[in-house]
């Protein structure tokens with residue numbers, strides 16, 4: 001005949017279950033937090049895609065939140081798994097969640113992703129503005145037009161100083177060329193493409209000389225990390 005549990009046996013079983021449950025709590029908490037972080041990453045990717053479509057259709061996104069995306073680009077404004085709105089950092093081209101501490105200012109636990117392509121020098125073109133048919137330097141009005149893959153938010157400020165010498169590398173040598181960003185009233189030629197005019201003081205040969213930005217320059221080096229600058233030489237195209 002089968003006997004039931006005694007009270008002692010039941011207490012032992014309950015105690016063992018309680019101990020097991022207690023040991024499992026941290027694992028459950030970890031699992032919950034990891035799930036939240038994964039959800040935030042998925043949301044950030046979705047927002048980044050929506051921002052890319054927005055910028056293709058409507059130009060630069062300037063709002064610090066995702067509000068202007070809702071309706072046409074996002075079904076509804078998502079909030080992060082910790083109940084806070086996602087932020088759009090238009091200067092650095094990032095979408096950001098404040099993370100578990102619910103604060104974007106304390107960055108250690110922030111979760112973020114880019115919504116703009118890497119910043120790079122795309123092309124350079126000689127502009128024979130005095131129409132002499134030759135490259136004229138030293139106080140001439142000839143320029144090189146530099147086209148970047150996207151807006152250079154932080155760089156804009158650096159370039160607003162009057163004269164910037166040795167910011168360029170021509171044919172791999174940083175000292176062979178002096179240039180001056182003519183102005184910072186930039187011309188927008190596409191949703192993300194901007195053209196800088198560079199006045200040149202040294203001779204160059206269109207079609208064979210190449211130019212790149214010298215990111216080892218102290219001022220620019222600080223910004224390179226923030227801006228995902230991919231330094232690469234491009235051939236100075238004939239006009």
Ligand SMILES: [Ca+2]
Pocket residue numbers: 097098099100101102103104105106107108109110
């Ligand atoms: Ca944070």
Ligand SMILES: [Ca+2]
Pocket residue numbers: 128129130131132133134135136140142
């Ligand atoms: Ca000329």
